[in-house]
Amino acid sequence: MMGETKTVELVTGTLDLEVAKGPPIDEMCDFAARANPKRGFLIVSKVLGRHMPARPKQMRATMRQLAEGISQQLPEPILFLGMAETATALGQGLFSAYQQMTGQSLVYLQTSRQRMPGASVLTSFEEGHSHATSHMVQIARPNLETTIAKARSLVIVDDESSTGNTFLAAAEAMVAVMPALETIETVCITDWSDGAYLASMPKPARAVSLLAGRMKWTKGAEHKAAPLPSGSNEAGAAPASAMKSRGGITMTDIATRPFASARKGERVLVLGDGEHSYEALRIAEDIERQGGIAAVQCITRSPALLGHAMQSVSHFDDAYGSGAPCYLYNILSHQPERIIIASEKLGNQRMKALEALQELGADIPVELYECRYEGGN
Numbered sequence: 397m398m399g400e401t402k403t404v405e406l407v408t409g410t411l412d413l414e415v416a417k418g419p420p421i422d423e424m425c426d427f428a429a430r431a432n433p434k435r436g437f438l439i440v441s442k443v444l445g446r447h448m449p450a451r452p453k454q455m456r457a458t459m460r461q462l463a464e465g466i467s468q469q470l471p472e473p474i475l476f477l478g479m480a481e482t483a484t485a486l487g488q489g490l491f492s493a494y495q496q497m498t499g500q501s502l503v504y505l506q507t508s509r510q511r512m513p514g515a516s517v518l519t520s521f522e523e524g525h526s527h528a529t530s531h532m533v534q535i536a537r538p539n540l541e542t543t544i545a546k547a548r549s550l551v552i553v554d555d556e557s558s559t560g561n562t563f564l565a566a567a568e569a570m571v572a573v574m575p576a577l578e579t580i581e582t583v584c585i586t587d588w589s590d591g592a593y594l595a596s597m598p599k600p601a602r603a604v605s606l607l608a609g610r611m612k613w614t615k616g617a618e619h620k621a622a623p624l625p626s627g628s629n630e631a632g633a634a635p636a637s638a639m640k641s642r643g644g645i646t647m648t649d650i651a652t653r654p655f656a657s658a659r660k661g662e663r664v665l666v667l668g669d670g671e672h673s674y675e676a677l678r679i680a681e682d683i684e685r686q687g688g689i690a691a692v693q694c695i696t697r698s699p700a701l702l703g704h705a706m707q708s709v710s711h712f713d714d715a716y717g718s719g720a721p722c723y724l725y726n727i728l729s730h731q732p733e734r735i736i737i738a739s740e741k742l743g744n745q746r747m748k749a750l751e752a753l754q755e756l757g758a759d760i761p762v763e764l765y766e767c768r769y770e771g772g773n
Contacts, residue, residue: 398415398416398417398418399414399415400414400415400420400421401413401414401415402421404427404437404704406427406428406429406436406437406616406703406704407429407616407701407703408429408430408436408437408615408616408701409436409437409613409614409615409616410613410614410616411427411437411611411612411613412611412612412614413588413609413610413611414609414610414611415607415608415609416590416608416609416610417607417608417609418586418605418606418607418608418609419606419607421607423442424441424442424443424585424586424606424607425439425440425441425442425556425585425586425607426440426442426448426704426705427439427440427704427705428440428447428700428701428703428704428705428706429700429701429703429704430698430699430700430701431699431700431701432699435558435613436613436615436616437613438698438700438705439555439556439558439586439588440700440704440705440706441555441556441585441586443455443457443458443585444458444482444483444485444486444555444585445485445668445673445676445677445691445692445693445694446482446555446668446673446693446694446696446698447693447694447696447698447700447705447706447725447726448693448705448725448726448729449665449691449692449693449726449729449730450691450692450693451680451684451690451691451692452677452680452681452684452690452691452692453684455485455489455677455692456489456493456677456681458486458585458606459486459489459490459492459493460493461606462486462490462493462583462585462604462605462606463490463493463494463497464497465583465604465605465606466490466494466551466581466583466604467581467602468497468498470500470548470549470551470579470581471548471549471578471579472500472501472548472549473501473502473503473543473544473546473547473548473549474500474501474502474503474547474548474549474550474551475502475503475504475505475544475547475549475550475551475570475574476490476491476494476502476503476504476505476551476553477504477505477506477507477533477550477551477552477553477566477570478490478491478504478505478506478507478553478641479506479507479531479552479553479554479555479562479566480506480507480508480509480531480671481509481670481671481673481696481697482554482555482696482698483553483554483555483584484506484641484671484672484673484674485668485673485674485676485677485692486553486554486555486585487504487506487553488504488506488641488648488649488674489674489677490551490553490583491504491648492648494551495648502646503540503543503544503547503644503645503646504641504644504645504646505533505534505535505544505641505642505643505644505645506641506642506671507531507532507533507566508531508532508533508534508634508642508671509530509531509532509631509632509671509697509718509720510631510632510633510634510638510642510670510671510716510718511532511534511631511632511633511634512534512536512634512638512642512643513633513634513635513636513638514536514636514643515534515535515536515642515643516534516535517532517533517534518533518534518535518541518544518573519533519569519570519572519573520532520533520569521565521566521568521569522565523561523562523565530631531566531569532631533569533570534642534643535643535644536640536642536643536644537643537644540643540644540646544573544574544644545573545574545575545576546576547574547576547577548576548577548578548579549577549578549579549580549581550567550570550571550574550577550579550580550581550599551580551581551582551583552566552567552570552580552581552582552583553583553584554582554583554584555584555585555586556584556585556586556587556588557582557584557586557587557588557589557593557603557605558588558589558611558613559589559592559593560582560587560589560591560592560593560594560603561593563582563593563597564593564596564597567580567582567597567598567599567601568598571598571599577599578599578600579599579600579601579602580597580598580599580600580601580602581601581602581603581604582601582602582603582604583603583604583605584604584605585605585606585607586605586606586607586608587603587605587607587608587609588608588609588610588611589603589610590608590609590610591603591608630718630719630720631718632714632715632716632717632718632720633716633717634716634740634741635740635741637740637768637769637770638672638740638741638769639651639672639674639675639740639767639769640769641674642671648674649674649675649769650678650769651675651678651738651740651767651768651769652767652768652769652770653675653679653738653765653766653767653768654763654765655682656679656682656683656736656765657686658682658683658686658687658688658690659686659687659688660686660687660688661687661688661689662683662687662688662689662733662734663688663689663690663691663730663731663732663733663734664680664683664688664689664690664691664732664733664734664735664736665690665691665692665693665727665730665732665734665735665736666679666680666683666690666691666692666693666735666736666737666738667692667693667694667695667724667735667736667737667738667745667749668692668693668694668695668738669694669695669715669737669738669739669740669741669745670694670695670696670697670714670715670716670722672738672739672740672767673692673694675738675740675767676692676693676694676738677692679736679738679765680692691730691732693724693725693726693727693730694724695712695722695723695724695737695745696722696723696724696725697714697720697721697722697723698723699721699723700723700725705725705726706725706726707725707726707728707729708725708726708727708728708756709723709724709725710723710724710725710727710748710749710751710752710755710756711723711748711752712724712745712748712749713743713744713748715739715741715742715743715744715745716741724749724752727749727752727753727756728756728758732760733760734760734761734762734763735749735753735760735761735762735763736762736763736764736765737749737762737763737764737765738765738767739764739765739766739767740766740767740768740769742764742766745764746762746763746764749762750762
């Protein structure tokens, strides 16, 4: 809704928003206060399937719409880079949609905070405002390093952009290992940067988003933010059978896992675990094909305060062994009759989910699916 303005009062400060293009703000996102001294606000997407439940068709429609906004004549080879942890499902979904639309030669990578066995670190960069600042870009197949060095186009995918500084940090890290790079496209659902970062990008760049505008953040004078918990930026270890997208893929990751049967009309919440979120969408789609009513959310490292978009918060351990605290918000918003957790590394996720439900007075069965990725793609 062009020209729409909105003011959001949080305990940490005030957000003033102005839309230049796109749908009404309330259709795309809500807001919350971050438990983070570096940045006091969180843009909470309604269509991403992370902090709030999103229906699988809604998520796929968002991915397709964004893919349609990317130039269809990018010079090949093309590298898609999804940003951990929040945009890993979005990134792989965009990669898949664009591949189907164009048939072009593509590689997909995601940044990660988990070490991948047998992979080498191609590059790394820092996301200054984050609760977990460090991003690793890893390569598990040596032939892909050659392809990336020859890539002429880079598409960087994130869920939202406030200043564009994360896009800029990622681009500067990647251009150092992509000597043939000619052009960059940045893609996100909501972009509040007003394009201010584009002139500083290391190669000619274009921004794609569903909603674009500008924001002003005024930090609250009275709010004293607690320091981030110990371990928030620590790296964990992915198992040998973990998803291949951390090390580079040319076709969509597909897991070996239990089949999620569902009865017609059954309300099922499917939870991704950290960076492992794309398979949660695929499970939710399996459920809806059988007539179930599915929604997707994720266990996440993002620390937020209760209130506004966050109606409940539940605490989890990081299955990857990093020691980073993890959270799940709004576990009952979908009104689930059953919960499925999709993880590439089994831990105490089911026990923690049952504890969270008990604290909220809910008696809902929880299943934990191990998702294994064998071979290469």
